[in-house]
Amino acid sequence: MKTYFRLLSFAKPIEKYAIPYIICTIVTVIFGTLNLALLAPLLQVLFKGTGDADLAPADLAQKPDGIDDIGGWFTYYADKLYYDIGPYEALKYVCIVIVASVFISNLFRYFSQRIMENLRIHTLLNLRKSVFNSVMDLHLGYFTNSRKGDVMAKIASDVQVVQFSVTSTLQVAFKEPLQLIAYIVVLFALSAKLTLFSLAVIPVSAFFISRIVKKLREQAREGQQSYANMISYLDEALSGIKIIKAFNAVSFVKDRFNGESEYYSKIMRRMVRRQQMGSPVSELLGVLMVAVILLYGGGLVLSGEGDLKASEFITYIAIFSQVMRPAKALTDAFSNIHNGIAAGERVLDLIDERSAVTDKQNATVVSHFKESISFRNVDFSYGDKRILNHINLEIPKGKTVALVGPSGGGKSTLVDLMPRFMDVSDGAILFDGIDVRDISQESLRSLIGTVNQESILFNDTIFNNIAFAKSDATQEEVEHAARIANAHDFIVKTEDGYQTNIGDRGAKLSGGQRQRICIARAVLRNPPIMLLDEATSALDTESEKLVQDSLYKLMENRTTVVIAHRLSTIQNADKIVVIEGGNIVEEGSHQQLIAQDGLYKRLIDMQQFVD
Structure with a gap:
């Protein structure tokens, strides 16, 4: 994490981007969660409108006592609208509220993505300037002992990897946990008993995911070194094309570059296989959890032993099915961060490289040659x-x-x-x-x-x-x-x-x-x-x-x-x-x-x- 936070320091002044991003994200999460929660009054109105429910005003739901009973409040206002203005008018009001909520959620999601993209570009600019300035300040002896292609790969490719993986992880690290918390709060408000049962399965998913991404950092470092070798071979081939052809060495140069390219591809395939395994595994585990909750919670609803109505239970399932989305995003980010950290270590090594030729603090300034x-x-x-x-x-x-x-x-x-x-x-x-x-x-x-x-x-x-x-x-x-x-x-x-x-x-x-x-x-x-x-x-x-x-x-x-x-x-x-x-x-x-x-x-x- 030390490397990650040091890379993050290149985003300074981060508060310029972080504060508006946090505000936009909070609004996005609130209204994004509300979009799903509004399913409850929508379903309440539809179920009553089928003719299967008793239409007597005496059946109007009781006004909840506390603000934490989200399901109760939705049911109360859905019933009130239904009996005050009729089923179709009530349905119109619910649809208008849903559309407004979705609009606000997506508007602020767009703002937050714009802000994060500006942060990403700002970080890339600072990092690339720092590494290039550091390289230009190094003494000539460094370049005698280093491969030019390796230096080029660090400035071009590795910095790009850092930009996307580190800043994307920063985005996920704030938004997705906040979204996850919002979903869980609503789920507890709908049914604490069912939520406690469902959360017991999450650690099992986390264990499987951690096993999958365990070796990604080592593979990422190996892949970036191989990429640097390819850049070196490419630079040598283009610079010495006349000599290569004059000495009939085209086959040798081709074999050397293509061999390194195949090795790099092999590493990338292993990395991608391991990275992409996390997403389907987490999705499968999510579906299994939803199925278990459907069986358990559905049984309670059908038997009348549960504390949820049918419309609230369907809303609960819809929200719970979304819980795995931020969890899945966190899993993907955790996989990608290893790429960024490995690239970041190579870039920071170059930034930390110190020239063997430096000026003293009070170095003499000469303007003439006299003797x-x-x-x-x-x-x-x-x-x-x-x-x-x-x-x-x-x-x-x-x-x-x-x-x-x-x-x-x-x-x-x-x-x-x-x-x-x-x-x-x-x-x-x-x-x-x-x-x-x-x-x-x-x-x-x-x-x-x-x-x-x-x-x-x-x-x-x-x-x-x-x-x-x-x-x-x-x-x-x-x-x-x-x-x-x-x-x-x-x-x-x-x-x-x-x-x-x-x-x-x-x-x-x-x-x-x-x-x-x-x-x-x-x-x-x-x-x-x-x-x-x-x-x-x-x-x-x-x-x-x-x-x-x-x-x-x-x-x-x-x-x-x-x-x-x-x-x-x-x-x-x-x-x-x-x-x-x-x-x-x-x-x-x-x-x-x-x-x-x-x-x-x-x-x-x-x-x-x-x-």
Whole structure:
């Protein structure tokens, strides 16, 4: 229940919805119960009108002594109407009252459903915002160790399950017990003896239902994990469709997805079988109870030993037959809540996940870069795997530092530590002499621009992709940045110019065009520090030249750290840092490193860099 109440906290301010919902529900329950209770005067009038009853006014029912004798009051007023205005007129009055009661009951039921739907949407909005905000605040290392499909399933599917199961249960938890109590009160008012007899059977029904839904929560959790796996496989298949087809791996991908889909279907069938068993079992038990009461109560009426008239007994049976409806709704809600709780636990786990990279309470806000970025005995590990070992490095303002070395040596990790995408395991990185862990992440990153090896673009217009980090950018500023990035000429030739939508991940553009859009985005931000992972090796000759030219323009008059793949970039760098196995093994200018005849010289000889 702790999980349930925590999920319910996302409905705040719940009183905005709860108070009007309670009022509407109370009115609905009162008039809904009255609809059935009015059967008594209706039947009383009809029975008298058949000619089988004595029509003498002397037979007028006695006025009841207390207000709790509901059957007596209905009989009294039905008889009074019958003898005062005649059978047909009495029948009209009873029908008008029934129609009015049904109208009021259904009107307020509609209001209560509207209110509950607003609460459901409000809860979904708050929950989805919370989980998405939590995900966006997490450090990059979390996404390295997590499956994207699992995160997507929690934000999309699990939140939806929580919305329907938890809020629906809230609705049932108030309305149905209230309706059940109203029915039982009327039944006691009609016949306490018969009601006590009938209620003795209800615990038997509850026992059978509890046995049916016992394992639903465990199955729900298993099903949601399987669904998350399916989303992961789907995301991988769509993202890598070209590679899948190129390696003739379509059958493998199909089998993997379909296998998980079949497993998910198997879990769902087991869950549905168990859930749906509750409804027919409760209905069967309800019919058995009505049959027993018919035999017992009907015998009393026929023998004249009971305290109910025939019209009141029929009304009693009609109301008692409805008792199982709220009981059945409670049973269904109890079955469904396990789904919601299991989904809720997964969502709350994501909300509770805390970023390993957080700002200190009084973090320093930096607005300028004045001196240097310094690595002091920096270590970094992914779990037990050591990536960087005792890195000592000075990056002076205005200089270009090239990082080179074999793949997997730790170059990208070193670059990611500067804007605090991750925190060092040991040692410190100093930004103008201040530990970056003492600087607010937002102010630090506002001074750093990034162009990655992979062109990260969004399904939006070219203009919005360039102006991504500067929402107030003007058309002139965006065009100026595009010209510096050698992108303006191809942009104006597209269908709608800067307002052309580039598709998912920029799919409508070529590799070189995507990269130049990314460079234009960095130019527009105009940061004093640039982190570059050159990405020209997969481009055609013309695109490569344009991208490389735009990268050189981007590096002008800035402090640049570049993971270098081109010999020209390396030779022009102020400092070259050779990294192997997480260690800096060489450091110096191009000529100095050639003279050392070490790893750098061997990499040059093996033509590891593009001319």
